[in-house]
Structures are given as structure tokens and as C-alpha cells.
Amino acid sequence: MIKIKAQNISKIYDSANGKITALDDFSLEVEDGEFVCLVGPSGCGKSTFLRILAGLEPATSGSINIARSPNSTKPVNNVVFQEYAIFPWKTVINNVAFGLEMRGIGKKQRQEIAMSWLEKVALSKFANYYPSQLSGGMKQRVSIARALANDPEVLLMDEPLGALDAQTRTVLQAELLRIWEKDRKTVVYITHSIEEAILLGDRVIIMTAQPGRLKETFEIDLARPREIELTATAEFAKLSGIIWQALKDEVKQAYDAQMMDKVD
Amino acid sequence: MTKTRLLIIFIIFIALNIFISLLNLWQSIWWLILFVDFVLVVAFAEQVATIIPLKYQKLYQRALAISFPIFVLITWELIVNAGILNPRWFPPPTKIAAALWDLTINYDRFNKTSLFGRPWLAPSVLQSDGWPAVWSLFTESHVLTTLWRVFFGFIIGAIPGILLGIIMGLNKTIRMMLDATMSAVYVLPKIAIFPIMMLIFPNPFGEGPKIAVVAISAFFLVAISTMAGVRDIDPVFLQVAKNFGANRRQTFWHVIVPGALPIIFSGLRLALGTALIVIVAIEFIRAQIGVGYVVFYHWQILATDKMYAGLFVVMVLGILLTFILQAIERWLMPWRK
Numbered sequence: 001m002i003k004i005k006a007q008n009i010s011k012i013y014d015s016a017n018g019k020i021t022a023l024d025d026f027s028l029e030v031e032d033g034e035f036v037c038l039v040g041p042s043g044c045g046k047s048t049f050l051r052i053l054a055g056l057e058p059a060t061s062g063s064i065n066i067a068r069s070p071n072s073t074k075p076v077n078n079v080v081f082q083e084y085a086i087f088p089w090k091t092v093i094n095n096v097a098f099g100l101e102m103r104g105i106g107k108k109q110r111q112e113i114a115m116s117w118l119e120k121v122a123l124s125k126f127a128n129y130y131p132s133q134l135s136g137g138m139k140q141r142v143s144i145a146r147a148l149a150n151d152p153e154v155l156l157m158d159e160p161l162g163a164l165d166a167q168t169r170t171v172l173q174a175e176l177l178r179i180w181e182k183d184r185k186t187v188v189y190i191t192h193s194i195e196e197a198i199l200l201g202d203r204v205i206i207m208t209a210q211p212g213r214l215k216e217t218f219e220i221d222l223a224r225p226r227e228i229e230l231t232a233t234a235e236f237a238k239l240s241g242i243i244w245q246a247l248k249d250e251v252k253q254a255y256d257a258q259m260m261d262k263v264d
Numbered sequence: 265m266t267k268t269r270l271l272i273i274f275i276i277f278i279a280l281n282i283f284i285s286l287l288n289l290w291q292s293i294w295w296l297i298l299f300v301d302f303v304l305v306v307a308f309a310e311q312v313a314t315i316i317p318l319k320y321q322k323l324y325q326r327a328l329a330i331s332f333p334i335f336v337l338i339t340w341e342l343i344v345n346a347g348i349l350n351p352r353w354f355p356p357p358t359k360i361a362a363a364l365w366d367l368t369i370n371y372d373r374f375n376k377t378s379l380f381g382r383p384w385l386a387p388s389v390l391q392s393d394g395w396p397a398v399w400s401l402f403t404e405s406h407v408l409t410t411l412w413r414v415f416f417g418f419i420i421g422a423i424p425g426i427l428l429g430i431i432m433g434l435n436k437t438i439r440m441m442l443d444a445t446m447s448a449v450y451v452l453p454k455i456a457i458f459p460i461m462m463l464i465f466p467n468p469f470g471e472g473p474k475i476a477v478v479a480i481s482a483f484f485l486v487a488i489s490t491m492a493g494v495r496d497i498d499p500v501f502l503q504v505a506k507n508f509g510a511n512r513r514q515t516f517w518h519v520i521v522p523g524a525l526p527i528i529f530s531g532l533r534l535a536l537g538t539a540l541i542v543i544v545a546i547e548f549i550r551a552q553i554g555v556g557y558v559v560f561y562h563w564q565i566l567a568t569d570k571m572y573a574g575l576f577v578v579m580v581l582g583i584l585l586t587f588i589l590q591a592i593e594r595w596l597m598p599w600r601k
Binding site: 054055056075077078079081083085087088089090091098099101102103130131132146150 | 498500501503504505506507508509510511514518519522523525597598599600601
């Protein structure tokens with residue numbers, strides 16, 4: 001069953017220097033329960049695409065359709081933002097319960113649901129802490145728990161681990177794999193990192209440098225459940241070599257474009 | 265090492281002061297000697313800090329903060345008693361304290377006022393004359409009158425200020441229309457509109473114009489900082505609210521209000537300070553009661569000890585009000601430790 005159907009999405013921004021095409025005729029279909037990773041160079045419009053999927057920004061043209069499960073009252077999507085975006089004025093548990101509260105779920109029930117998610121991300125001890133008392137990795141776990149506690153049809157993740165240091169990122173990748181394995185939600189995951197994309201994804205999609213188009217799709221047939229140790233295997237290294245071949249021209253082009261901007 | 269330094273500083277300090285006293289130079293260069301003494305005390309205190317164990321550092325810092333004003337008061341007392349400063353213009357702290365006591369316990373028959381309203385009379389007055397007499401004890405108080413004016417002016421100004429600030433923060437059209445005008449009025453010294461208020465109110469010498477000026481000065485400060493607070497909210501929080509299905513009312517209460525609160529409060533603190541300045545200035549020029557009146561009246565009759573006592577009360581009021589606001593702040597924003 002196809003869960004997400006994005007057809008011919010284009011996004012054109014008006015700027016002082018004229019029109020900028022961020023996304024050009026980008027289409028994507030995601031199966032129910034599939035974990036899709038979008039990889040592309042900086043400024044390729046992958047975050048823009050995610051924000052269009054999330055309904056936070058309108059597309060200039062094209063259509064989005066997210067299929068809902070029959071008779072479901074679930075929210076259509078929830079986003080895990082790169083910069084955590086958890087409310088500093090709410091305690092950890094109230095942050096996790098935010099979506100439930102907005103949907104009018106009673107206090108007792110939403111606290112219970114939030115608490116069970118905090119246990120899953122190993123933060124139950126910190127339920128009554130404020131975000132300022134947490135580390136970056138813990139904040140992002142709260143952000144992930146907040147999205148999952150709301151139980152959306154699809155989960156959209158915008159470079160969720162991008163701001164973390166390498167070791168914390170590895171720990172959270174393992175945790176994400178473990179949590180995702182339990183209910184195999186449909187996920188669109190944006191990342192810079194090829195390794196992260198291979199480790200997490202069923203499918204890795206490479207986008208071109210600006211304007212963002214679909215360049216190539218790789219099916220990742222590595223067996224699940226996956227573990228962090230997978231990254232040390234020859235099979236993994238081979239895959240990441242192949243994907244890097246597809247990506248490197250785009251990265252170079254994006255980098256050169258940035259240099260040109262600086263020269264201008 | 266440190267101990268030798270401490271000893272050296274101490275010896276220099278004693279020697280210098282004895283030397284100056286012997287030469288009878290205090291009279292002519294007292295300000296210079298005080299400055300050098302101060303530098304020596306600072307040097308001494310810094311050396312002491314290096315030998316204080318880490319767990320007592322906090323205590324030591326607090327001790328420094330408390331002992332400094334005490335030193336200032338003692339020095340003041342000493343140089344006035346030594347005849348260096350004229351006690352007529354700079355009465356010694358002990359005399360100011362006595363004047364404060366005098367103002368506290370005595371009732372001014374001429375003005376029908378007292379400094380704190382003589383609360384110790386309340387029980388007996390209640391028994392003999394009932395509640396209206398207790399109320400008149402309150403209304404005779406300079407301090408309570410000033411507090412009442414600040415409180416009402418502040419509330420009347422700050423609440424609409426917060427509301428307009430939020431509206432200006434959220435609505436671009438209203439912001440564009442009002443921002444320039446608000447900024448222009450904001451720089452006007454609010455005390456300057458006191459005459460206008462006296463023209464507007466039916467009783468120009470009553471409480472109306474005084475409270476109105478306090479309210480207006482609080483209003484603009486609070487409105488402008490609230491607007492800044494609302495505009496300052498990270499847009500990603502609004503996106504989260506949208507993504508998690510918050511409606512307008514929920515977005516307002518869960519994101520906009522708490523997000524703007526820190527800057528709203530910095531505006532309220534500024535407004536409170538301004539309110540106190542404004543009310544004291546107004547009480548200088550047009551009031552028969554209030555702490556500003558106490559200061560100015562005693563200046564006019566050259567009772568400088570009572571004038572300083574009044575200033576002291578103003579200072580304590582400022583500290584007290586700031587304290588209350590900070591307590592409210594901590595209670596409303598527990599996430600900011």
C-alpha cells in the first residue's frame with residue numbers, strides 16, 4: 001500500500017535576485033511501513049520538500065497525498081526538527097505530551113502515554129526536568145518521543161541528529177533503529193550522512209544540487225533488525241562507496257555554487 | 265606568600281592613615297586618602313579571596329557585598345564627626361536613622377500624615393472607632409500612598425501595554441501603523457505630560473493625574489517590550505504548534521505567551537523603575553503626601569536628616585518592589601532556574 005504520494009512537486013522562491021528554484025518536479029512514493037532516506041548536498045531542497053510534505057509550506061506546483069489508515073483518528077504527520085524545537089517552558093513530560101494535549105486528550109491519559117514514551121527513550125527519570133537542564137542528545141530524544149507519542153500516520157525527520165556530536169549520534173542511531181523496529185512507522189528521513197541513510201533506510205534517495213531533482217534511488221536490502229555493528233561490514237562499505245559515487249558530483253557542484261556566491 | 269602580602273598591605277594602610285593624621289592633612293585631601301584607602305582595602309580583599317577555601321567563596325562574596333555599604337556608612341559617620349563634611353548638608357547616618365525613627369513614630373499634625381501609618385495603633389483604634397478609623401491610619405501613610413499610586417498606575421498601564429504589545433507583535437498591519445508613533449512617544453519623558461493630565465482630570469490636584477502619568481509611562485515601556493518579546497519567539501516553535509495541530513487559542517497560550525514572557529518581564533522591570541522615578545518626581549512638585557513629598561518638604565525646611573531618611577525609604581521601596589516582581593517572575597517562569 002502506498003502511504004505517501006508526492007507528485008511533481010516544484011518550489012520556486014522569489015528573492016531579491018529573481019526567482020530561485022528550490023525543487024524541480026520532484027516525485028516520491030513511499031510504501032506503508034517504509035523507511036526512506038533523502039540524501040543530498042546542502043541547499044538541494046530536501047528540507048523544503050519535507051516541509052511541504054508536513055504542510056508547513058505550500059508547494060508552487062504538484063500534489064501531495066498521504067493515505068490514512070481506515071477509520072483512523074491519528075494525525076497525518078509529525079516532524080522531528082533538526083534544532084530539537086522542544087519548548088523550553090515546558091517540562092520534558094509536557095513536551096512529549098504536547099501533541100496529545102493539542103488533540104484534547106485528558107491529562108491523566110496523555111501523561112501515561114508520554115511517560116511510556118519517555119521510558120522507551122530512557123528519559124523517564126527526567127520527566128519533570130526542563131529542557132535547559134538536558135544535553136543536546138537528550139533534547140533530541142524528547143523531540144523524537146514527542147513526535148512518536150502523537151502516533152502520526154507518517155513520521156518526518158529533518159536531519160534530526162545533524163546537530164549532535166559523532167558519538168551521541170551513533171547512540172541515537174541505534175536507539176532509533178530499536179524504537180522504529182517496534183511499530184515500523186512510515187518514515188521520511190533527511191540526512192547529510194550516507195552512512196546514516198544506509199543504516200536506517202529501506203531506500204536511499206539521492207537528490208541533485210540546486211534545483212533539487214531526483215538523481216538516483218538505492219534499495220538497501222540489508223537484513224533487519226539492524227545493529228550499529230552493521231556499519232563495520234564490507235557490504236556496508238561497498239554500498240556507501242556506490243552511493244558516494246552518485247552523490248559526489250552533486251556535493252562538488254553545491255560547494256562550487258557556494259564559492260561563487262561568496263565571490264559575488 | 266599571600267600572608268606576607270596581606271601583612272604588607274595592612275601595614276601600608278595603618279602607616280598611611282597615621283601619617284596623614286599626624287600631618288593634619290585629612291582636612292585638605294580627605295577624598296584622595298579615602299580613594300587610596302579604598303584601593304588598599306580592595307587589594308587586601310583580593311588577597312584574602314585566594315586563601316579562602318572553595319566552599320566558603322560564595323559566603324565570602326556575600327560578606328563583601330554586605331560589608332561595603334557598612335564601610336561606606338561608617339566612613340561617612342567618621343568624616344562628618346571629624347568636621348570634614350558639614351553635618352548640615354550631610355548628616356551622619358546615626359542622625360538619619362534617628363530622623364527615620366522620628367518620622368516613623370510621630371504623626372505630623374499639620375499635614376495629618378505619618379511615614380508608615382502607625383500600624384501599631386490599629387488594634388486600639390479598631391476597638392474604639394471601628395474600621396473607618398483604621399482606614400484613615402492607612403491613608404495618612406506616606407509610604408502606603410506612594411505604593412498605592414505606583415501599584416495602581418502600574419497595573420492600569422502594564423495590562424493594556426501587554427495586550428497591545430501582543431497584538432502589535434502578531435498583527436503586521438497594526439505594528440506598521442503604530443510602531444513609529446509608539447517609538448516617538450516612548451522617548452518623551454513621561455513626567456512632561458503631567459501638566460496635560462492635570463488639564464484633563466476634573467480635579468487637577470487629586471490622585472487621577474498622578475496615577476495616569478505612572479500608568480502611561482508603564483504602558484509604553486511594557487507595550488514595546490512585549491511586542492519585541494512576541495516577535496522574538498523562534499518561528500520553529502510556531503511551526504511545531506502548527507504541525508502538532510494547535511489551534512489559534514492553543515498556540516497563543518502554549519507558545520506565544522510563555523515564549524514572550526521573559527522579555528515581557530524585562531519590560532515590566534524597566535517600567536517599575538520608571539514608575540518609581542515618575543511618582544517621586546510628581547510628589548516633589550504636586551503632592552501633600554507620599555515619600556517624594558517627604559524628601560522635598562524636608563529639603564524645603566532644611567531638615568536634611570529627614571530628607572535623607574525619605575531618600576532611604578524610597579530606596580527600600582525600590583528594592584522591595586523589584587524583589588516582589590522577581591518573586592512573581594520566578595513563580596511564572598520556573599524553567600529559567
